[in-house]
Amino acid sequence: MFRKSLNKVLEATKGKDVIIVSAGLHGKELAGAFIDHERKIFCFFDNKEDLWGYDVFGIPIRKPYHAEREDIYYVISVYDEVLRYVLRKQLVELGIQETSILCYFPARCLDYHATLRPEEYREEIDEMFKEKFGRPMNWDNPKTYNEKINWEKLNVYDERHKILTDKSQARNWVGEKVGKEHLTKHYGVWNNLDEIDFSKLPKSFVLKANNASGRNILVKDKEKLNISEYKERVDYWMSTNYMFHRFENVYDGIEPKIIAEEYLEGMAETLYDYNVYCFHGKPKYIWCIKGSHKPECTATFYDTNWSRQPFSYGYPLDIYPAPKPEKLNEMLELTKILCKDFRHVRIDWYIMPDGRILFGEMTFQTWSGLDTFIPAKYDAYFGSLI
Secondary structure, eight states: OOHHHHHHHHHHTTTSEEEEEOOSHHHHHHHHHHHHTTOOEEEEEOSOGGGTTOEETTEEEEOOOOOOOTTEEEEEOOSOHHHHHHHHHHHHHTTOOGGGEEEOOSSOOHHHHTTSOGGGHHHHHHHHHHHHHSSOOOSSSOOSHHHHHHHHHHHOOOHHHHHHHSHHHHHHHHHHHHOGGGSOOEEEEESSGGGOOGGGSOSSEEEEETTSSSOEEEESOGGGOOTHHHHHHHHHHHHSOTHHHHTOGGGTTOOOOEEEEOOOTTHHHHOEEEEEEEETTEEEEEEEEESTTSTTOEEEEEETTOOBOSOEESSOBOSSOOOOOTTHHHHHHHHHHHHTTOSEEEEEEEEOTTSOEEEEEEESSGGGGOSOEESTTHHHHHHHHO
């Protein structure tokens, strides 16, 4: 049970009745906590018809409705972020005021972070850092790479970082700097799924949010695509500020869009990701990732002469040497153009079987400064490079 979220809910509902929205695992968990604190639960709401008329802890489970009482709070208690969004939307559509709807978060998450005041961000970053590394952040004199990345979240504001974190704007900037031939094919940008005319898209493509990391829909064959299955998820993406995931301020203020780009066949299975770490305007190391985003993913760093290094970051160390890219020097020359005037940036590339060198993204806060170097001593070394 996430104690800080529970305490906020208990404080907010003091002296009021509550309806717990969802009679699932986390709804029951929250109900148990309310009972322990001798607080009254009016009922559960749940959309599963087969649960209506039954009870949990003697508390009835009902179909959601507007109770039409000013002294009652509706507390959503589910783990899945999209389901939280859907349930809140459902309650509002029933006529329930937003001010009467609360959420209990079973774990630290984007939606919970969005409820915090700016003066609480540092404490939250402190707690995430300590949970990951078993020691507190050194705010006064950050030394390691992870410490400096987290320090920057609250102390470095560069408008260029936000522009280049926006996947849509970054394309335009990179295309002007090194040429559009280094960009994946681009099919359009929209505010929501309803605006997209899928008949004009190719058979295969990728839909992605411009304002976040990892929010992608891979479409291998649009004839098999049931877009209604993704609507609620994309609506949630478009309604949230990804900055609150781990307080990466580079995402703050990006206007959310959904973009469609070229589907790169077999990328994770057959291609390496070449993530070039740059410091003070110069490429320093290439993070060579095999099987990106797959459970068995491994990675190793190479220097700019393709000498293998004995460390990795976040991914297990790849025990097998990767072949030197035929277009390594060209990739590094492109990187030099893009990283100029930046103290630290990671620039990602793919070298395609057809010979194209394609830009992936520019990242200023890798892993949000919340992952481990292997071996750990390289955390301090990379910190010294910044």
